[in-house]
Amino acid sequence: MKYSELTICVPAYNEAAGIKTALEGLKARFLDAEIVVVDDGSTDETFNLVKSVEGIVVLSHERNRGYGAALKTAIRYSKGEVIAWFDGDGQHRPDDLEKIIQPVLEDKMDMVIGARGEGSEISIDRLPGKMLLKFVAELIVGESIPDLNSGLRCFKSAVIKRYLHLLPEGFSASTTSTLLMKKRGYRMEFINIIANKRVGKSSVNMVYDGLVTLGLIVRILVLFNALPFFSILGILQIFAGLLWGSWYLSSGGFSVFASTLIISGMLTLFMGLICDQITELRKERLE
Numbered sequence: 001m002k003y004s005e006l007t008i009c010v011p012a013y014n015e016a017a018g019i020k021t022a023l024e025g026l027k028a029r030f031l032d033a034e035i036v037v038v039d040d041g042s043t044d045e046t047f048n049l050v051k052s053v054e055g056i057v058v059l060s061h062e063r064n065r066g067y068g069a070a071l072k073t074a075i076r077y078s079k080g081e082v083i084a085w086f087d088g089d090g091q092h093r094p095d096d097l098e099k100i101i102q103p104v105l106e107d108k109m110d111m112v113i114g115a116r117g118e119g120s121e122i123s124i125d126r127l128p129g130k131m132l133l134k135f136v137a138e139l140i141v142g143e144s145i146p147d148l149n150s151g152l153r154c155f156k157s158a159v160i161k162r163y164l165h166l167l168p169e170g171f172s173a174s175t176t177s178t179l180l181m182k183k184r185g186y187r188m189e190f191i192n193i194i195a196n197k198r199v200g201k202s203s204v205n206m207v208y209d210g211l212v213t214l215g216l217i218v219r220i221l222v223l224f225n226a227l228p229f230f231s232i233l234g235i236l237q238i239f240a241g242l243l244w245g246s247w248y249l250s251s252g253g254f255s256v257f258a259s260t261l262i263i264s265g266m267l268t269l270f271m272g273l274i275c276d277q278i279t280e281l282r283k284e285r286l287e
Helices: 021-028 047-050 069-078 092-103 129-140 157-162 175-181 204-225 226-250 254-284
Strands: 006-012 032-041 057-061 082-085 111-116 151-158 188-194
Touching: 006 069, 006 092, 021 032, 021 047, 032 047, 032 069, 032 082, 047 057, 057 069, 069 129, 069 151, 069 157, 069 175, 069 204, 082 092, 082 129, 082 157, 092 151, 092 188, 111 226, 151 175, 226 254
Parallel strands: 006 032, 006 082, 032 057, 111 188
Antiparallel strands: 082 151, 111 151
16 A cells, blocks of 8 residues: 555654654555654654664754654655654554554544553553543543554544644643543544563653643643633632631621632633634644
8 A cells, every 4th residue: 555645754863763663654554654763852763763774754843842743844844744743662563553643544444543542561650640541531522442542553643733732842732632632522533552672771760650640630730621620629728718708707897818818719700811823723723
């Protein structure tokens, strides 16, 4: 099968241990596809190893800007009508990529995600955070999501480029794209894949990644459910202020803290209305 309409985007940061093998596998399977690798400020031999593989488009960032930033650079450069994401750490198999691109190439789906199933190697370091994110995401969309942040996925080019401005620079790009396509009603499918153990050292930091996960949860809530999120916060503040103030009033006193809580709650509700409108405008941009 010819893949001239396909662009494969590969973000790479210090992936010298496995990037060449991954790219050679892609070239052997997808002969006429465009393969765009973005070296995201690597400090090892990643760039030189990518350059040594013929037929690969190599772009680079002067400094490490993040997983999402590398993907966005590749997507902006891409010329294919179908865009696939493929990690450069050896986790993904060309066979699985071939499976997920078919429904998009055949115009049956707008997006397909490779859902890591039985037999996949999944890092336990990030598992608690991923489970929490999955729980929050499923609350937002109201349905089960087999794999929220798999790095192996495929889109119609016109669809993902339309929402490129909403994708963050970091690892949450995959999570955000999943929720975005779900919330906007695009045709989506999850196809089971087997993820290999990554080649090379992981850059996971438990404390840092924990804070990033908390930040991502807040970002997701604000981006996709701004009004409910701020409404709950505001109502809780007002309720706490009323309770605290009532206790002081019953004692014949006045609480500045209670008044501050009530005013803060009202401002939070107002902020929710503003954020909700901004969110809708951002989602509608370029449509």
